[in-house]
Each structure stands twice: as structure tokens, then as C-alpha cells.
Amino acid sequence: MQRTLSIVKPDGTAKNVIGDVIKRFESAGLKIIALKRIKLSKEEAKGFYIVHKARPFYDSLTDFMSEGPVVVMAIEGDDAIAKVRDLMGATNPKDAKPGTIRADLATDLERNTVHGSDSPESAAFEIPYFFSALEII
Ligand code: CMP
Numbered sequence: 001m002q003r004t005l006s007i008v009k010p011d012g013t014a015k016n017v018i019g020d021v022i023k024r025f026e027s028a029g030l031k032i033i034a035l036k037r038i039k040l041s042k043e044e045a046k047g048f049y050i051v052h053k054a055r056p057f058y059d060s061l062t063d064f065m066s067e068g069p070v071v072v073m074a075i076e077g078d079d080a081i082a083k084v085r086d087l088m089g090a091t092n093p094k095d096a097k098p099g100t101i102r103a104d105l106a107t108d109l110e111r112n113t114v115h116g117s118d119s120p121e122s123a124a125f126e127i128p129y130f131f132s133a134l135e136i137i
Pocket residue numbers: 052057061091109110111112114115116
């Protein structure tokens with residue numbers, strides 16, 4: 001069993017595709033073990049993406065991630081990190097395989113609808129960024 005953190009980003013909540021994203025995770029046999037809809041402040045978005053702080057897209061990314069509501073969820077299952085990443089597709093929707101979340105629903109590299117932890121180390125930072133132990137069931 002492995003855990004990962006996924007986010008339906010502000011473009012996804014604006015497009016009413018929260019259920020569509022969750023359906024894909026559940027249909028793949030993954031369990032949603034924590035879930036909430038929140039609006040990040042710019043500072044909270046910067047803290048979440050701190051690993052990208054030296055990147056040229058950091059400011060724009062954190063503006064985007066704080067422009068509207070997001071849905072954050074902790075997900076559990078066998079190989080959950082890779083499974084979620086396969087379901088999401090490539091970071092840039094132009095490169096994403098047909099049938100993936102980003103190919104079907106995303107707009108561009110920044111407004112790419114979903115986030116998923118890229119490693120166990122990232123998941124270990126990202127899950128407790130949003131959820132206390134009591135909120136993960
Ligand atoms: P995500 O998986 O949430 O992780 C970092 C995000 O930065 C990524 O999705 C993209 O939405 C965003 N991003 C914006 N520009 C770039 C870029 N040039 N390379 C990678 N990620 C980018």
C-alpha cells in the first residue's frame with residue numbers, strides 16, 4: 001500500500017470536473033482516504049510548491065494555484081503514486097496520452113487540472129501539508 005496527494009487545481013474546480021477526476025481515481029481501484037475543498041493563499045501555494053522556488057514559473061504557478069478553490073485529497077492503493085500519475089498524463093497536456101485527465105480536461109502546462117505527488121518523499125511532505133493524522137481515515 002502506498003499513499004499519494006492529489007489536487008484538483010483551480011481550472012478543474014472552475015470547469016466542474018471534480019467528480020470526473022475522482023471517478024477516474026476510484027475506477028482505477030484507488031481509495032480516497034481524505035478530501036477537502038479549500039482556497040489557498042499565495043503564501044500557502046508558495047509553501048506547497050517550495051521545491052520549485054528557483055524556477056521561472058514559480059510566481060505564475062503560485063498565483064494560479066491561489067486564484068480559486070482547489071480540492072485536495074490523499075489517496076491510497078497499490079502503487080498509488082504511479083497509478084495517479086498514469087491517470088493524470090504528462091505535465092503538459094499537449095504531450096499527454098489520449099484518455100488521461102490532462103489530455104481530456106486540461107488547458108496548458110500551467111492550467112493542467114491536477115497535481116499528483118511525484119515520489120514517496122514528495123507524498124510524505126505533501127499529505128501532511130494539508131491533512132492531520134486525524135483527518136486521514
Ligand atoms: P504539477 O504537477 O502541479 O507540479 C508543478 C507545476 O508547475 C506543474 O504541475 C505545472 O502545472 C507547473 N508548471 C508551469 N510551468 C512549468 C514548466 N515549464 N515545467 C514544469 N512545470 C511547469
